[in-house]
Amino acid sequence: MQDFDRSIREIAADYFHDIELDQPAWTAARRITPSEKIVANKKQWGDKPKDEAEILGPPVATYRYLDVNGNVIAAVTRYEPKTFRPWCFREIDGEMKWMIGSPPVRPIYHLPEVSKSDVVVLVEGEGKADALATFGVVTTSLMGGANAVAKTDWTPLQGKTVVVWPDNDAPGRNFCTDATAALLSIGCKVFVVQIPADKPEKWDCANCIREGGDAGALVAAAVEVAGNNNDDGSQGAAGTSGANANASSDDAAGAGGTSRSGQQSGHQQQHGRASGSKPDPDLERHELLVSAWRQRELPPRDYLLDGVLCTTSRWLVIGETGVGKTLFGLELGFAVAAAANFLIWKGVRPARVMYLDGEMPAETLKERVESAASVYGEVELYAYNRDVIGDGAMPPLNGSAGQQWLWREIEAVKPDLIIFDAIMSLLVGPLSEEETWLPMTPLIRQISSQRIGQVWLHHTGHDTSKGFGTKTMQWQLDTVLMLTKNDGDRSLTLEFSKARLRRPETEGLFKPQTIRRDAPGWTSEPGNVKPKESASERKRAWFQQVYNNLALDVTPSPGHTAAPVRKVAITAIRGEMIKRGFLATEDGKLPARERVAFQRAREELLRSGQFATDGTAFWRVK
Template sequence: MMTDNIIWLDFNDAPEQRDELVSDTDVLRVGVLDRLEAVLHYLFPQGRIRGGKFYVGDVDGNAGKSLVVELDGPRRGLWKDFSTDEGGDVIDLWARSQGRSARHDFPRLAAEIRQWLGIVSHSHSHSQSVVRQPARTNAVDELGPYTAKWDYLTPDGQLIACVYRYDPPSGKEYRPWDVRARMWRAPDPRPLYNLPAVSKAKQVILVEGEKCADALIAAGIVATTAMNGAKAPIDKTDWLPLAGKSVVIWPDRDAPGWDYAENAARACVAAGCASVVILVPPTTKPEKWDAADAVAEGFDCATMIAQGERRVVKAAAPSLPTFTLGALLDDDSPLPPDLISPRVLTPGGMLVFGGAPKVGKSDFLLSWLAHMAAGATFLDMRPPRPLRVFYLQAEVQYHYLRERVKDVRLPSHRLLEARDNFVATSQLHMVLDDAGLAQIIPAIANAFRGLPPDIIAIDPIRNLFDGGDAGGENDNGAMLFFLSQRVERIRQEVNPDAGVVLAHHTKKLGKKQFEEDPFQALAGAGSLRGYYSSGMVLYRPDESRSTRQLIFELRNGPGIPLKHVDKIHGEWREVDSSERLVMQEYGQRLDAERRRKCDVILQILFDEAANGRCYTANQFAEAFEGKAGLGGERTIRDRLSALATQGYIKYFRNASDYGLPPARTKFGYLCVEGMVLRSVIGEPDPNTGELPTREVAVLPTHFKCLQSGAALPVENPEVWVYQDDINDSQEPA
């Protein structure tokens, strides 16, 4: 409204800014989810798609499998990093990949996503709505609504052009839109498709048309195409983004497709590609069969790209990675974390575990691997987290394998992780030749619901050995063939970063010879020692004693001192190498006395509860000081602490449920397995004088953590898992 040259502005119809922001966020989220696979390959070129999920190492884009993005169903776009236990939606993932916060940096983040998607912001569209001309001309409008659209972007994600597909009655047609010129035409020069991912890839698959490129991209393969496919004018296309890359051209199975491949191959060579090959489509496929058809029918595209018939247009020059002293000195990037520290097994490393027959290799290996699967320390060897372990064993039948597994002593609070993280085979009757690998590789790849294994263990080498035509396991040439062509093939097919553990026997050597170089006792030692990154040998120096030596050899870290180990009460432990062996009889008497005192404590707690009395640790130590041969108050407290650490004593904090006063301690009242609390519930019987009582089973609510010493809630109060029988190092004499 305007009167007397005064302009009155009515803001009542102005859009509510918060609603506009929410709407804009929804538009961005829908746009990103619609092109989720392309977005993920743009953000994380080293990621892979497997089984409806996208895998990458972390939010920084490192190679690996810890971060998983859902691609299917209602959870599409949700992600979780299992190494850090972080997660969120795809907008948050985009922000984290750029080192930003989706909450605090949203305006900048939204602008970046809009630019990548080719979406004009609301404020920009409002301000130019008066002067903007219709995007389409009459000629294009006559084709009807477009049925498909592909965006061409610069390597940094800026929109260059869009290609629209129309399907009028006269047949399919394509129309390019030059974003910068804002005209219905192809840009000059014409860009390649999917440049953000192409710019970061070493190998690129060149196909015929955007539909084929999108099909391969969705399968986790970096693909591109020239605008207009087989009809693309080669001389008007910018091929320079492919310079220095290995290009594999996948033509449609027809004459125009092969002509396109030949012309594109010459252009790629002229652009300076490192190598150029043209795949030959299988002759069994129908006319016009292409990459999109291959993906739709579940064809093994990766194998065809890697091993399929091809015509080499330009071979790759052999490249040898070299590093100057300056580059090595200036590289301060962190070392990859150990799979098993300290440097016992590193990512992509190989550990050979040897020992003579009947020394206990398989029993030791089973216990060690189960602890790694549980994320628990074993003889000072520590995993960074619960590891996924595939145990390929060829000695023990199923029933005896499960018997051994039930004897492994794992911390109760770690058992849940180990149940799924440890996968084993029963006794195998095969060798690792081509036929054996065809069975083994899929079994390992599918063992952990699509996640890759961290450790692949083979026990023993002898039963699965295939040295080709070179000979047996004692032959260095045959051993090298087995390691490079069999074991490495398993690792490369399943997870190149997995650690490999090989159980192997040692030859008979004299004691002096063994002490001088124990690893020379490994059969095929020449090839093994030149190939592995670490070694362990289990050796019994005295056949009359059960104590064994555990000897280490590390290629990538400082030496680990020899350990003396023994299996005591079902658990492998490190023992004193001198005093306990020399004074074995005296030590046995001490063990018996310690065991007696611990049994006395457990029995007292049980009997006292039957008489209606429960104790905290301090109350028990004060009440029974100098009684039953238990020693002083401090000694009793130390024994109670050791028994709690071992799982023989737990705690209950719900004192009121049993009619007890609150315990003035962070742990609570002491509790043992099967304990029953008897309490008086009324007046004496007038006839007999007997007091009426009630018996209630006492169940623990907390236990003492073996690692931290903290009081943690029990998972199942009905189940008692003893972590330690009698640990000499924790108990007082």
């Protein structure tokens, strides 16, 4: 209180010059007055707040740090554009309060799983740790990434085998060096994943999974660090005695280790090798020759619906909310199960179908099942609904628990086709982030390897011409089908934008159709595809729409002509377009093509004469 009183008196003395300070001369000679301090700080920091450093975009993911008992002790929230903020409990006035900031000593990620495992894979970043964990591997990362080695409590890893997977850049290599030293100092056996020589700068485990690479093989082939002390005095790679040895039977199934009948997958049977075993390089090259391909015996396609859907098909059905995706998907499943015709496609054989509903209440699903059964009869279709089986019984499929649950159900039901309704409700996390979809890429391939067809139902965003979220969602899918509402009636246009089964002799099966759901079920007639709005036209319309929405909350101020206008920061328009899915991000960043599209949309609006800008703000003049 005494210091506060003196500060007030100093400020008054400095500004009004009518107060004498009763302080010793030697103190006054050394003390900097408040105004002098303000002037000094202004020279160093400026006199305006750095707004751009404080504004955070929408939160897109939260990574929770737990203690060994599963209690939350800290968290990291990721915002878009890519920014991170740590949170933890701190003692304030004798009470523990949840506050922004990192704890003095930072915990490691996935601590409950780490505490029970002898082998752990260390990566840079929580999202990568979550993605790699879906392969049945115990993973961890640091709170703060590569810069947090000296601030982390490493003791939970003491004496364990740790495989370090660094990013392929200078910070990643420095992280690997520092982390290895810290791990060796507490008695760990350390292995380092060797980045393939052909990989680009910044390549990491997330890129490996996204590209369809064999992440497990890279972990298994990690090279042991000099200084490890093995019991037998040897040094070697972290092979089956490493991370793979800790996968449960459920994890192994989830990683493509066993088929529905408990046998090896078709690929493994074909080549007579177990997954993860080191191939003979000469034999592999020989098998890639054209002559080998021409002689290779592969099982014929097992079609479920005419020539468009088979047991290795991977469909993505996209439509805006309310278009009728569920009715379409459910009755498609009924028709396949009943070997019945559907639209212009002919039924082939009776099949067993799993339908995973992640969004409807039980009574709505019951009504739709009864409606489909009135057309196709009672068929062998298993309809899963969280209201019936319990909300916790069908965990998010992009997590290890959800994938283990799915493989258990596949083993029990042995389906020919699985229909997923819908992606947004069966996964957890923002679909605008690739890390949300990343764990699904290996799962989709593994389901195909068991010769099970897949139909994924998906929503559009504000752009109703494409599915919401990252474009990488379509990379592992062989068929993309759009359902679009037609004006003036209840019909839809069905159009294939991607169809790998399309051949000259089957071209007619993939032509656009006009479809509608009437009393006897879905009907079809040849469709006329409307001219599509160009991408630049859509971007321009979205730019203007976002400006109009944001301008409503802006107080008018003088424009170039001194007339009052509503100025909106260009950065705010860009941020809102990203938030609403009008601009697509990749790895949390805006790619060059989207930056160019944003700039072009702005320039086209300026050329219209209806808008003006000063380089930082944008406003309407007409």
